[in-house]
Structure formats: structure tokens, C-alpha cells
Amino acid sequence: MKTTLSKRQQHEVDKYIDVFDRGTTLTPGTYAHKNWGLGIYGHIFDASPKSILDIGCGMGVFVNEMHKIMKIPKVYGLDIASVKTNTYHTNDNITWIDAMAHDIPLEDGSVEYITSFDCLEHCLPEDIDTIVDEFDRVCTKGLFLSIAYRQSVETSLDGEFLHMTVEQEQWWIDKFSRKFNLVEIYNTYLVFDKN
Numbered sequence: 093m094k095t096t097l098s099k100r101q102q103h104e105v106d107k108y109i110d111v112f113d114r115g116t117t118l119t120p121g122t123y124a125h126k127n128w129g130l131g132i133y134g135h136i137f138d139a140s141p142k143s144i145l146d147i148g149c150g151m152g153v154f155v156n157e158m159h160k161i162m163k164i165p166k167v168y169g170l171d172i173a174s175v176k177t178n179t180y181h182t183n184d185n186i187t188w189i190d191a192m193a194h195d196i197p198l199e200d201g202s203v204e205y206i207t208s209f210d211c212l213e214h215c216l217p218e219d220i221d222t223i224v225d226e227f228d229r230v231c232t233k234g235l236f237l238s239i240a241y242r243q244s245v246e247t248s249l250d251g252e253f254l255h256m257t258v259e260q261e262q263w264w265i266d267k268f269s270r271k272f273n274l275v276e277i278y279n280t281y282l283v284f285d286k287n
Contacts, residue, residue, distance in 0.1 A: 108173035111248055127153040128209030132236050132281045143203040147193045148211025152180040159185050194219040196226045204233040213240045213255040220267055228271035235284040239264050
């Protein structure tokens with residue numbers, strides 16, 4: 093029997109709640125503590141954003157720094173597990189959102205920029221086009237992305253792969269180019285502006 097998309101999506105949520113609780117084969121008890129956006133700070137600083145939404149914010153290291161260091165006045169952190177389990181760095185100046193990237197509970201044009209680092213490859217392949225549409229709906233200026241193009245070397249403690257959409261860089265560029273213009277490939281980052 094074929095599993096419905098909503099059941100597969102819920103399975104991913106449950107998997108990541110467990111990962112945040114127990115960790116992974118390589119990071120027991122410490123999943124999502126890294127700041128994968130560190131290498132693109134200069135580009136974000138140059139953009140001078142007034143608002144930013146980080147998709148897959150994990151523990152919130154990046155969004156906290158966007159508020160504290162870069163003084164971005166309106167910062168959102170969205171995650172399917174850390175927000176639900178309250179395992180993020182508390183900061184009352186950040187709006188924490190418990191949601192999936194294909195269904196962002198914000199108004200149209202709510203933020204100037206969307207960031208997502210080491211997250212989109214964790215999404216189901218069937219959701220990618222909808223995610224691109226959601227990013228287009230919610231942001232007004234552009235995207236800063238970093239996406240893994242290979243399967244993760246770590247798995248959940250139950251042995252499940254973490255990267256659900258393993259595709260090459262050009263595949264991702266083509267997907268996002270439906271709605272955005274590729275401005276630059278900077279190291280491991282893709283920088284897009286709105287069409």
C-alpha cells in the first residue's frame with residue numbers, strides 16, 4: 093500500500109523530534125548545534141536586511157546571531173522539531189515558528205530574505221516545488237541557501253537516512269530558477285534574487 097504524502101511528512105516530523113531528543117549516529121544528543129550560515133555572513137550583511145526567515149533553524153544559533161550581531165530587527169526561525177520540543181536558544185526578539193517549509197504560516201511578503209542552510213535536502217522530493225512557491229510567496233528580495241548534494245553520513249538512531257532529496261547542484265538551481273534569479277554561487281552557498 094502506498095503511503096500518502098501527509099503520512100510521509102508526519103513521519104519526517106516524528107523522525108526529527110526523535111533526532112532532537114536522542115541525536116544521531118554521529119552526534120548523540122547534539123544535533124543541530126552548528127551554524128551552517130557562517131560562511132555567508134558578509135553577503136547577508138551587504139544586503140542590509142530588515143527582516144529574515146531561517147528555514148530549518150535548528151537550535152537557533154544563526155537566527156540569534158542575525159539579531160544580536162547584525163541587528164536585524166525582524167527575525168524568524170522555522171523548524172519542524174526544535175520549536176516543537178523547545179530545544180532552541182531562547183531569544184524573545186525572535187519569532188519561533190513550528191512548521192514545515194512547504195506550508196509557512198506567514199503572510200505574503202512578510203520577510204525580505206529567506207535563509208536555509210543544510211535543511212532543504214531533508215525535505216521530501218514531492219515538496220520541493222511547493223517549497224519554492226512558498227519561498228516566493230513569503231519573501232520580497234531573495235534567498236541565501238546551502239544545500240547538501242549527497243546523502244548524509246549520519247543516520248537517525250533507528251538507521252534512517254536524513255537527506256530525503258539528494259540531487260546535484262544544477263537540479264536545485266533549476267528548481268529555484270522558476271521563481272528566482274541565481275546571482276552567485278559562493279563556496280557552498282546559492283544566492284538568489286526575486287524574479
